[in-house]
Amino acid sequence: MFALETAAHPETLRRIAIDPVTRVEGHGKVTLLLDQDNKIHQVRLHIVEFRGFEAFIEGRPYWEVPVTVQRLCGICPVSHHLAAVKAMDLIAGYGPLTPTAEKLRRLMHYGQIMQSHAVHFFHLASPDILLGFDSDFTRRNIVGVALDHPEIAKQGVLLRKYGQEVIRHTAGKRVHGTGAVPGGMNKALSRAERDEMAKDIDQMIAWSLGAVHMVKQLHETNPAFYNVFGDFRSNMMGLVRPDGALDFYHGALRAVDADGQTIFDQVDYATYQEVLQEDIKPWSYMKFPHIKSLGAENGWYKVGPLGRIQAASYLSTPLAEAERQAMMALGGGKPVHGTLMYHWARLIEVVHAAEMIRDLLNDPDILGLDLMAEKGPRRHEAVGVIEAPRGTLFHHYRVDDDDLVTYCNLIVSTTNNNQAMNEAVRTVARQYLDGKEITEGLLNHIECAIRAYDPCLSCATHALGKMPMTVELIDADGQMLHSLSRG
Amino acid sequence: MNAPRDLPRKLRVATTSLSGCFGCHMSFLDIDERLLELAHLVEFDRSPITDIKHCGPCDIGLVEGGVCNAENVHVLHELRKNCKVLVALGACAVGGGLPAQRNNLDVAKCLTQIYRTESGEVAVPNDPELPLLLDKVYPINEIVRVDYFLPGCPPSGDTIWKFLTDLLTGRTPRIEHPLLKFD
Ligand code: SF4
Numbered sequence: 069m070f071a072l073e074t075a076a077h078p079e080t081l082r083r084i085a086i087d088p089v090t091r092v093e094g095h096g097k098v099t100l101l102l103d104q105d106n107k108i109h110q111v112r113l114h115i116v117e118f119r120g121f122e123a124f125i126e127g128r129p130y131w132e133v134p135v136t137v138q139r140l141c142g143i144c145p146v147s148h149h150l151a152a153v154k155a156m157d158l159i160a161g162y163g164p165l166t167p168t169a170e171k172l173r174r175l176m177h178y179g180q181i182m183q184s185h186a187v188h189f190f191h192l193a194s195p196d197i198l199l200g201f202d203s204d205f206t207r208r209n210i211v212g213v214a215l216d217h218p219e220i221a222k223q224g225v226l227l228r229k230y231g232q233e234v235i236r237h238t239a240g241k242r243v244h245g246t247g248a249v250p251g252g253m254n255k256a257l258s259r260a261e262r263d264e265m266a267k268d269i270d271q272m273i274a275w276s277l278g279a280v281h282m283v284k285q286l287h288e289t290n291p292a293f294y295n296v297f298g299d300f301r302s303n304m305m306g307l308v309r310p311d312g313a314l315d316f317y318h319g320a321l322r323a324v325d326a327d328g329q330t331i332f333d334q335v336d337y338a339t340y341q342e343v344l345q346e347d348i349k350p351w352s353y354m355k356f357p358h359i360k361s362l363g364a365e366n367g368w369y370k371v372g373p374l375g376r377i378q379a380a381s382y383l384s385t386p387l388a389e390a391e392r393q394a395m396m397a398l399g400g401g402k403p404v405h406g407t408l409m410y411h412w413a414r415l416i417e418v419v420h421a422a423e424m425i426r427d428l429l430n431d432p433d434i435l436g437l438d439l440m441a442e443k444g445p446r447r448h449e450a451v452g453v454i455e456a457p458r459g460t461l462f463h464h465y466r467v468d469d470d471d472l473v474t475y476c477n478l479i480v481s482t483t484n485n486n487q488a489m490n491e492a493v494r495t496v497a498r499q500y501l502d503g504k505e506i507t508e509g510l511l512n513h514i515e516c517a518i519r520a521y522d523p524c525l526s527c528a529t530h531a532l533g534k535m536p537m538t539v540e541l542i543d544a545d546g547q548m549l550h551s552l553s554r555g
Numbered sequence: 556m557n558a559p560r561d562l563p564r565k566l567r568v569a570t571t572s573l574s575g576c577f578g579c580h581m582s583f584l585d586i587d588e589r590l591l592e593l594a595h596l597v598e599f600d601r602s603p604i605t606d607i608k609h610c611g612p613c614d615i616g617l618v619e620g621g622v623c624n625a626e627n628v629h630v631l632h633e634l635r636k637n638c639k640v641l642v643a644l645g646a647c648a649v650g651g652g653l654p655a656q657r658n659n660l661d662v663a664k665c666l667t668q669i670y671r672t673e674s675g676e677v678a679v680p681n682d683p684e685l686p687l688l689l690d691k692v693y694p695i696n697e698i699v700r701v702d703y704f705l706p707g708c709p710p711s712g713d714t715i716w717k718f719l720t721d722l723l724t725g726r727t728p729r730i731e732h733p734l735l736k737f738d
Contacts, residue, residue, distance in 0.1 A: 085684075090606050093577045095626075110716055114684050117624060120665045124656040139653040142578020142709065187584060191604060209605040211594040221591060229587045241583055241738075243578045243709050348670055351682035418686045445559065512606065 070365075070487075072494040075101045075109035086511055089113075089518055091192040091209070093143045094525025098493060098514055106504055108431040111497045113490050113518065115354035115525055122476040130156055130467045131250060133476075135464070138244045140480070141526050143187065145244050146235055147481075150317070151463040153248040154452030159467050161252035161446040168436030169252035172238050174317050175428045176247060177454070178374030179234025181316060182272070184413050184457035186231060188522040189279070190224025193411060196516050197286060202509025205483040220282070223275045228419070230265075230272050232319060234425060237261045262429055269426045273387065276418040279393050283412045295398070297499070298407030298492045300518045301326035302529075303359065303369035305484070306376025307455045310334065314380035316421075316455040323359060323369060324379045328403045337453040340462055344479070353544035356486050357479060368487035371459025372521060373413035378403040385427070387419035407492045410520040449475075456481045458524055482523045492517040566614040566723060569600040569634055570644075573627040574654050574692055575620025578709045579645035580604070583617070585712025596723055601634075610637040615722060617644045621651040622693040634692040635699040640722065644715070646737070648695045653708075655692040662688055673713035704730060707736045 075081055077099055087097035095117050101110040121140060125133060134153040140146035150173060157165070165173070195208045198217055207215075213222040232242045237257060239245025247253055287294045303326065307319035321335040321343065335343055346355040347364050358367035369375065378396065383389040395412050398404050428434055452463045459481035466475035482489075496517040501510050558678040572614060578620065580603060584590060590607055601610040610616070616638030622628055666688075672678040695701060705718060714734040721728040 085617070088608060090603060090608065093603070095572070097684070112684075114682070116626065116685055118666070118688055119574065119623065119654050120657050120662070120669065121654075121658070123665045123668065125661055136653060138577070139576050142576040142581045145576075145578065188737075191584060205606040209599065209602075210590070211599060211605075214591050214594045222588070225588055225590055228584065232585060241713070244738075331724070348680065350678070350680050351684055352653070353680050366729075369637055485570065505558050515606075526572075526575075 070494075072108065072111050072497065073490070074151045076218065078110065078430070081109055084506060084511070084551070086514060089515055091195070091515070092519055092523050092525060093141070094523070095190075096518070096523070096525045098518070100175070100497065100506075100514075102506070106506065107501070108497050108502050111490075111514075112351055113156065113486075113493055115352045117525075122478060125455075125476045126473050128473050129170055130159055130465065131386050131471070132472055133465070133473065134248060134250070135244070135246055140478075142243050143524055143526070144180060144184050144456050144458065144481075146176055146239065147454055148459050148463070149175055149239070149245070149248055151248060151452040151454045151456070151461050152465075154318075154454065155450040155465050156250040156452070157441070157464050158450035158452075159447050159465065160250035160432075161444045162441040163444050165252055165431045165441050166438045168256070169439050169441065170317075171428055171431060171433050172253045172257060172439075173248055175318050175425060175434065176235055176238035176245075176259075178421040178424045178428070179231045179238065181231070181457050182418055182425070183228045183231025185418045185421070185522075186224055186228035188457075189411060189414060189418075190221065190228070193516075193519045193522075194220070194224065196512070196519065197283075197411070201512055201516055202507070205508055205512070208512075220361070223278070226274060226280075227275055228516075231421075232253060234265060237265060250256075250445045251443065254439070256437050256439060257434055258466075259435060262435060265425070266429045269422065269429060273419065273422045275428065276415065277387060279474045280412070280415045280419060283415055284394070294408050295404070295406045297513075298496045298520070299405050299492050300495045301405055302488055302491065303331060303367070303371045304375035304403065305359075305371050305460060306379040307337070307453065307460060308333075308380050312381030314376055314382075314420075314455070315384075316452075316508070322379050324403075326377065326403065326405065327362060331362070338451040340451065340479075341454070346479075346483075352486075355484055356484050357484055358487070367436070368491075369484070370488045371481055371484040372410065372457075373417050374404075375459065377413050377416060377458045383416075383420050385420050385423035386504040387423055388416050391416045407517050407520045409495070410522070415521065421471045429541075441462060458482055458522055459484050480524070481523075481527065485521050485523065489518055489521050489523060492521065565596060565598045567600050567612070568597045568602075568615045568617065569610045569631055569638060570602040570604070570617040571612045571619065571634060572603055573618065573620035573648070573695070574623035575645065575647045575652070577603075579617075579619035579647075582645075582707075582709035582712050584716050587712065589716055600637075610634055613638045614640065615719075616641045618642065618648045618695055619644050620647045621654060621669045622687070622689065622695060622698055623654060624686040624688050627690070628689075628698060631695055631698055640702045641699065642703045642705060642718075643695050643701050644705050645710055646706060649691045649704050649706055650694050655694075658691040662690055705730070708738060709727060711736065 239247035
């Protein structure tokens, strides 16, 4: 039973709702229940929409899926595009990708990491950090930032634009492109396109490093606040290469505990259902995954920037790795868990993505024309996993002999963070709101904790998953009345 | 295509995402540097990019996404009531879009299939905090009057910019063939 999840006597309490949660992608709300002394008894982040994507994708031809699944999310369409196509590569019977096709997909993906992180940090989250958590709410937005800090706003807009242009050159369109097809890519990169991207990449690396330094300096002005805000311990998960380096496009699953000790490592992601399990709760359409061996109470974890850069052994590019070391030095050898550290970690990933883009653009393979892999025997089932901007993203399909999808299960990044986000808002509620007169500025502290995770509630509402799961009926005193499972 | 200068007052713009994927909002941000220019011409009211949670009187309302639950209906009415001009932005708002593929399914069956245990027991989330689902996903013009429809999934940043700058200068918006896309 999680503290502050369920009040003993909700009927006697006053309800406050943050509805809708703003400056996040998608639809969610937070409810708080307080007594007359403003003591908080319950805090919940609800996902209020249901779309049932997995249900209507069944019966569709498999080759349609990498294009349609992008409509789960307009902010990270490339992640869904690539996770689905990775599964469909196998289903259609293709062998290893050609070097050019794999590098083009990676290029597209790093463009996506850059644009998604930039839009989150600059357009959505930076108003809190640059203008103040309890600044005038009518100005607390990107327009307010543009007026007060025009240079920062401009760099943010141009970093995002650069990422979007990388996507356009590789996928054909900025939002919901079609570049990847089962077995490879449908378009080569021209020299002119490569040169256009190459000419600005050093500037992008410089700006993204500048953004990391800005957050670092803000941290130095008030370390007590940045370290402690929404600080709670949790496990962490991400994709790594065999040597332990973080890999956004392909790798195996690794999970570590709050102190950085390995829980599992090099787990083939096709077997995810052996290591992960989901719970459902009556008050949210989003499910609650956890590491099976540790159980629901102890097995939940963080994904996304702060989780994966600390779960991995290192980042493979020098500037980003140096910044990662600097951030982790704050924990004195142990992982850091402050909720606002997510922003720092996210910007380090922008540096990493920019360095990767530079290296890919300099690689002669990127202009290659050999785009399709060799075809082998077909398969009926496959899993595709990728590190999306917000964390590990799972796509799992079964396809019949008529090419039609018969089963689809998605665990989107934000769903992986469900319990962690709920812990974050409860920690912040305890730290800043408990017993106080509730003001708009204080409520925004709760939203700041959610925003740090950069949740994509849009993804989360479309994709509900069909994982093995347990349902627990718990009474008001926390006693388990009944438990059922499907697996 | 230049933005108008020296408008007598800033126009107020509200935006919302109903049952959309946020791609239309992303495409709006795809106006890139012109966003900084736009900041001098318009003020944002209720929008996912501001912290204004309810709409006041506005000149323009941009709606992304179709209508899939009771809350979407309320939000849509709120925008219609407050906005002089209401725009269906993108395929979902115009016609329901991809989420409307669930219209071929029985939503109750869909829910019980997803939230069911092995022993067959159903545990569909049912808290009063969760808004009532509609039987189908509806295009927004089936709920309220709509002044303009902008197709595309999403309409491109350039299309949105042309449309907005036409409206801001009082011209009748005209989207020529190259900017008018349905994919
Ligand atoms: S029209 Fe397309 S881009 Fe816009 S919300 Fe719908 S699916 Fe997303």
